[in-house]
Every structure is written in C-alpha cells, then in structure tokens.
Amino acid sequence: MSTPTGFMDYKRELPADRDPLERIKDWNEFHKHFNEDQLRTQGARCMDCGTPYCHTGIEMTGGTSGCPVNNLIPEWNNLIYRGLWREALDRLHKTNNFPEFTGRVCPAPCEGSCTVGLIGDAVTIKTIESAIIDKGFEEGWVVPQPPLMRTGKKVAVVGSGPAGLAAAAQLNKAGHTVTVYERADRIGGLLTYGIPTMKLEKHVVQRRVDLLEAEGITFVTNAEVGTNVPAEQLMNEFDAVVLCGGATKARDVEIEGRDLKGVHMAMDYLNGTIKSYLDSNLTDGNYINAEGKDVIVIGGGDTGTDCVATALRHGCKSITQFGTHAKAPLKRDNDKNPWPQFPNVYTLDYAQEEARALYGEDPRAFSVLTKKFVGDSEGNLKELHTVQIERTVDETGRKVYKEIPGTEKVWPADLVMIAVGFEGPENTLIQKLGLEQDRRSNVKAAYGKYQTSVEKVFAAGDMRRGQSLVVWAINEGREAAREVDRYLMGTSMLP
Incomplete structure (x- = not known):
C-alpha cells in the first residue's frame, strides 16, 4: 500500500478538461493532463485491497464490474506513488496491449468497483493508466519487440479493431507469422472509424499500428474477406484464421417516414466525418453536414x-438526444444498484457538457419514444413526433414500455441520426465459411475457447459476444490468441 491513510488524506481529483466552448471549435482531444506530483497523490489513494475488485472483470446485471483485462491496478498505483514509472509501464503492459486506447475511451468499470467507492470517491484509475502509457511513449520506453524465433505457422486475423489487434499482437509475440485483413482504407477498425478524434486522436492509433508493424505483423487494407478477398484463400494459405470483424450491423427503426431525406444511421454520419477529416480536414465535403440544422x-x-459532439463541431442550429431510458438518480441506489456493480447515476458525458455550455441545458430528453418522421412536399425531413413512455416489468421479468397519454410532442428537425445499437456481425463472411451462429446471430464460439464450428477458425470480440466495450474486445483478442497458439503448438505460454 502506498500510504495506509491515503484515501482519507487526499480527495479524488481529475484533470480539468478543455473549456467546452473552446474545444467544440476543433477536433482535438478534449482532455488535459495531471503533472507527476498530482498523479502521485492520486495513486496514494489506492488501498491495495486484500481482494481488489477493480481488476477482476465480471459481468453483473447486464453491466461490467472491474477490469476485463485484469489490469494489476493496485500494483501500478503503488509504483506511481513511488515514482517508478518504467516499472509501472511494465506492469500495465503485462495485462493490456493497448492502455493508450482503454485509458481514453473505456468507461472505467474498474472505478465503479473500487473499494474506496464504498465510503467515498473511487481512485482515479483511468487517469493514471493513461498517464503511464503516455509517459512511456514520451520517454522512448515503448519500442518494437519482435519475437526472437518464428514457429513457421501462419495466422490470418480478419478485422483490425481492438480484438483483432490484440489477437495479432499476442500471436506475433508467440512467434507466428500474422497477417491482418481490414476492409477499410485505414487500420484500426472502430478505433479509427467509429470513435471520434476528440475522444481518440488517430495518431495515437497509428503510433501503435506502426509499432506492431515493426514487430513483424503484416497489415492489408481495402481487403474485405468474403468479397474481394476469397474466404477460401485464407483457409488454404493459413494454419488458423481468427475472425474479429465486430458487430457492425446497425439496428434500424421501423417508423413512419424513415425513408425521408435527412434520416441517417449514426455510424454513416460518424464514419463519414472521420474519414473526411483524415482525408482532407473536412474540405472535400464528403460527409453528412449538420451545420445550421436542427x-x-x-x-x-x-x-x-x-x-x-460531432454535430456541435459541425455548427448545428440545435441538438437533442432522445433516450427511452429514464433519467438516472443523482446518487447510487444501494438497494437496486449496489457496489461493485457499475454505478447507474446521472452524469454529463463530454458531448452533453458541451451542449449545455452552448445552449444552457442538457440536450437529452429521457423516456421518449419516436412515433413518426414528417417531411415536406419534396421529401425532406421537417419534424419528429414523440410521446413520453414509462417502463415497467411484467410478471415474466420482461421490460414493457407504456405510452403516457397527453405527452405527445412535435420537434422541428432537419437531420436525424439513428443510434439505437447493433444487431450483430454482418453475415457475408459467416455464410461463406458456413459458421454456426447463436440466437443473437453472433458467431457461435464458447467464451474462453473461441473455436468456431469450422476447423481452424476462431472468433473473438464483438463478432462473438455482440456489441460491447473496447476492453472486452482486447480481453477476447488476447484469450483467443492463447487458444490459437495452443491449437497450433499443442501448448501455450501466452497469458
């Protein structure tokens, strides 16, 4: 333990983010960072629990508690307190291939299960994690480490998101020759196309990709396996295939007026903006523009x-975000949402904070159901019709939504983005390989084993488990690599 009374002596603090009204003028990362003394103080708040729930990732009541990659959090908190940054980096990399990603985009279920949170505010784990890896790169400690020997085995990884990159990194470390196929024009999957640059700047992704390439991994872009790259080619040329294509089939809505001009899927909107920004700093105009629109x-x-957040940076006229869920309580309900579950409390994420600063209020409307879209005579969207709903649970435990009479409302709208989740992986490659699927259409493969119904084909990440967190994708990529290594070699030294 850094200091036995640290959690009592020091308050939880987080670095101040950039001013919301300033950061919406650009696409740069919105976080600021602590200095080493401030981080040392925050590390001192860690209790080094006898049973540290923070690094035991489990799923509870539909959410995640603790860290799915089992980060050795108390250990590197103590090392930061003692000023041993290089050693802290080594401990961090022992369990997490990409802490620069999780330290920026993970919702930090580790903090939700921090024991200090039982009586006060949790340790600032995510901030410390991000600082460790950033310092590692700044000091030149993060360098390519290619394997000393090659096994002669070849593995293809399909998809270059967090699961695919983690699987590739681990398999390469084991000495196998790894080729990663990515259908987009850039490597990174949702890390590149999907997460906006203000949350994860793309040079951070490219920096890690360059490192993996220097370690011997081959990356092939514009390669959609099952379409312009035959699935049979991979089956014939490689000793094992790992599918990490994600759950990219977006869920649509069946609402009157869905075909009106101005109604778009969220990922088309986000990915178009990201690509245009990377290609031309948005000068090519190849994206859905929210400027001046409701x-x-x-x-x-x-x-x-x-x-x-993206619409605000485009310069929208107004912004509203609908959710069918009710507004969360200000404090954790210890009866319905006890520790170490992830705390379901009212918070402002970065985008809502920005909208409130610009327009004076939280842009979210809770317990809202969209009934129909209405357009003008030329087929352009002009308004939405909604009704308030309340959620109940029937005798079977099923959630039931009931409309509240008299709460109908009409909202002006020029542009709508549908962001109601994902239905699972796309089926083209799955069908080409003849893979079994589970009831949710994901590739059927047991957690911890990752072997599909087809010999030498494995699956990991969202393609196997459905839409989930980046940190779960890294967990599955690492574990799938271990199982592939065992399949190829009869045993494995991978964690």
Whole structure:
C-alpha cells in the first residue's frame, strides 16, 4: 500500500478538461493532463485491497464490474506513488496491449468497483493508466519487440479493431507469422472509424499500428474477406484464421417516414466525418453536414453521444438526444444498484457538457419514444413526433414500455441520426465459411475457447459476444490468441 491513510488524506481529483466552448471549435482531444506530483497523490489513494475488485472483470446485471483485462491496478498505483514509472509501464503492459486506447475511451468499470467507492470517491484509475502509457511513449520506453524465433505457422486475423489487434499482437509475440485483413482504407477498425478524434486522436492509433508493424505483423487494407478477398484463400494459405470483424450491423427503426431525406444511421454520419477529416480536414465535403440544422439523435448510448459532439463541431442550429431510458438518480441506489456493480447515476458525458455550455441545458430528453418522421412536399425531413413512455416489468421479468397519454410532442428537425445499437456481425463472411451462429446471430464460439464450428477458425470480440466495450474486445483478442497458439503448438505460454 502506498500510504495506509491515503484515501482519507487526499480527495479524488481529475484533470480539468478543455473549456467546452473552446474545444467544440476543433477536433482535438478534449482532455488535459495531471503533472507527476498530482498523479502521485492520486495513486496514494489506492488501498491495495486484500481482494481488489477493480481488476477482476465480471459481468453483473447486464453491466461490467472491474477490469476485463485484469489490469494489476493496485500494483501500478503503488509504483506511481513511488515514482517508478518504467516499472509501472511494465506492469500495465503485462495485462493490456493497448492502455493508450482503454485509458481514453473505456468507461472505467474498474472505478465503479473500487473499494474506496464504498465510503467515498473511487481512485482515479483511468487517469493514471493513461498517464503511464503516455509517459512511456514520451520517454522512448515503448519500442518494437519482435519475437526472437518464428514457429513457421501462419495466422490470418480478419478485422483490425481492438480484438483483432490484440489477437495479432499476442500471436506475433508467440512467434507466428500474422497477417491482418481490414476492409477499410485505414487500420484500426472502430478505433479509427467509429470513435471520434476528440475522444481518440488517430495518431495515437497509428503510433501503435506502426509499432506492431515493426514487430513483424503484416497489415492489408481495402481487403474485405468474403468479397474481394476469397474466404477460401485464407483457409488454404493459413494454419488458423481468427475472425474479429465486430458487430457492425446497425439496428434500424421501423417508423413512419424513415425513408425521408435527412434520416441517417449514426455510424454513416460518424464514419463519414472521420474519414473526411483524415482525408482532407473536412474540405472535400464528403460527409453528412449538420451545420445550421436542427439535429436530433435517437439513442442514449455512447454512439449517440458521439453524434451530439460531432454535430456541435459541425455548427448545428440545435441538438437533442432522445433516450427511452429514464433519467438516472443523482446518487447510487444501494438497494437496486449496489457496489461493485457499475454505478447507474446521472452524469454529463463530454458531448452533453458541451451542449449545455452552448445552449444552457442538457440536450437529452429521457423516456421518449419516436412515433413518426414528417417531411415536406419534396421529401425532406421537417419534424419528429414523440410521446413520453414509462417502463415497467411484467410478471415474466420482461421490460414493457407504456405510452403516457397527453405527452405527445412535435420537434422541428432537419437531420436525424439513428443510434439505437447493433444487431450483430454482418453475415457475408459467416455464410461463406458456413459458421454456426447463436440466437443473437453472433458467431457461435464458447467464451474462453473461441473455436468456431469450422476447423481452424476462431472468433473473438464483438463478432462473438455482440456489441460491447473496447476492453472486452482486447480481453477476447488476447484469450483467443492463447487458444490459437495452443491449437497450433499443442501448448501455450501466452497469458
């Protein structure tokens, strides 16, 4: 333990973010950073619990508690307190291939299960994690480490998101020759196309990709396996194939007026903006522009929040975000939402904070159901019709939404983004390989084993488990690599 009374002596503090009204003028990362003394103080708040729930990732009541990659959090908190940054980096990399990603975009279920949170405010784990890896790169400690020997085995990884990159990194470390196929024009999957640059600047992704390439991994872009790259080619040329294509089939809505001009899927909106920004700093105009428009985002999750932030940077006229869920309480309900579950409390994410600073209020409308879209005579969207709803649970435990009479409302809208989740992976490659699927259409493969119904084909990440967190994708990529290594070699030294 850094200091036995640290959690009592020091208050939880977070670095101040950039001013909301300033940061919406650009696409740069919105976080600021602590200096080493401030980080040392925050590290001192860690209790080094006898049973540290922070690094035991489990799923509870539909959410995640603790860290799915089992980060050795108390250990590197103590090392930071003692000023041993290089050693802290080594401990961090022992469990997490990409802490620069999780330190920026993970919702930090580790903090939700921090024992200090039982009696006060949790340790600032995510901030410390991000600082460790950033310092590692700044000091030149993060360098390519290619394997000393090659096994002669070849592995293809399909998809270059967090699961694919983690699987590739681990398999390469084991000495296998790894080729990663990515259908987009840039490597990174949702890390590149999906997460806006203000949350994860793309040079951070490219820096890690360059490192993996220097370690011997081959990356092939514009390669959609099952379309312009035959699936049979991979089966014939490689000793094992790992599918990490994600759950990219977006869920649509069946609402009157869905075909009106101005109604778009959220990922089309986000990805178009990201690509245009990377290609031309938005000068090519190849994206859906929210400038000067009344914008509504349907969906209260992270994707919807990213749409809000993007629309603000485009210069929208107004922004509203609909959610069917009720407004969360200000404090944790210890009866319905006890520790170490992830705390379900009212918070402002970065985009809502920006909208409030610009327009004076939280842009979210809670317990709202969209009934129909209405357009003008030329087929352009002009308004939305909604009704308030309340959620109940029937005798079978099923959630039931009931409309509240008299709460109908009409909202002006020129542009709508649909961000209501994902239905699972796209089926083209799955069908080409003849893979079994589970009831949710994901590739059927047991957690911890990752072997599909087809010999030498494995699956990991969202393609296997459905839409989830980046940190779960890294967990599955690492574990799948271990199982592939065992399949190829009869045993494995990978964690």
